[in-house]
Amino acid sequence: MEATEQKIVDTAIRIFNEDISANLETVAENAGVTRRTLHRYFKDRLQLMNACRSEMQAQCKIKIMAAYASSSDPLKQLEAVLYAGIDCGSKYVFLDKLYQREGIQQPAPDESSETLNEIKAKWFNVVALLQKRDLITNQLTPAWIYALFSSMVTTTINALQSGDIARNDIKKFAWFSFSKSIGVKE
CATH class of the missing domain: 1.10.357 (Tetracycline Repressor; domain 2)
Incomplete structure (x- = not known):
């Protein structure tokens, strides 16, 4: 996994554990990337969740x-x-x-x-x-x-x-x- 992609996944895990309803903008901000960059790796919330699941496993x-x-x-x-x-x-x-x-x-x-x-x-x-x-x-x-x-x-x-x-x-x-x-x- 590329460093930026890993950073987004790690941040998403932390953010969603704090607030399951947090939006992708919040994840992007906390990961230090733009929403556009986030979407370069993950087309939607579900794809990001699946990446979090794979990381978890x-x-x-x-x-x-x-x-x-x-x-x-x-x-x-x-x-x-x-x-x-x-x-x-x-x-x-x-x-x-x-x-x-x-x-x-x-x-x-x-x-x-x-x-x-x-x-x-x-x-x-x-x-x-x-x-x-x-x-x-x-x-x-x-x-x-x-x-x-x-x-x-x-x-x-x-x-x-x-x-x-x-x-x-x-x-x-x-x-x-x-x-x-x-x-x-x-």
Whole structure:
């Protein structure tokens, strides 16, 4: 991605997280470019949103793969992936809100979807390994645990945005809640 295009995308992510209804003029001003320059890269708001989505997927992949690589202990990997999911989700929460609020259909799956499927498969393998080693409950299916995991990320992001929970405690609370819900045996 060209430097100016990347600057516009990064600025759009920051601006839309602050104000989902911000217009393209605001994005252009904050990126230090003219509206005309913005439109040289993105014909409309939807195209810019899709570029933000692609950026999100690329950055989340990096963070999640780093989380897996952070330890050889699958339980520590699961905890690190939860934290990476929270970090990614809180940075890009505006995308889900935008697609839901404006009824915009998300783009069709592309090559990044394959990457996301690989990451999800790796997650399921970690959970299966933890169950095989009897480190988490076998009474829940990996699909159910994944649903709990996804819900915990969403709950944590919502709590973070509400401001009711201290930022320093939020990840600790998320891991405590999630680990107890899946019967982590320590």
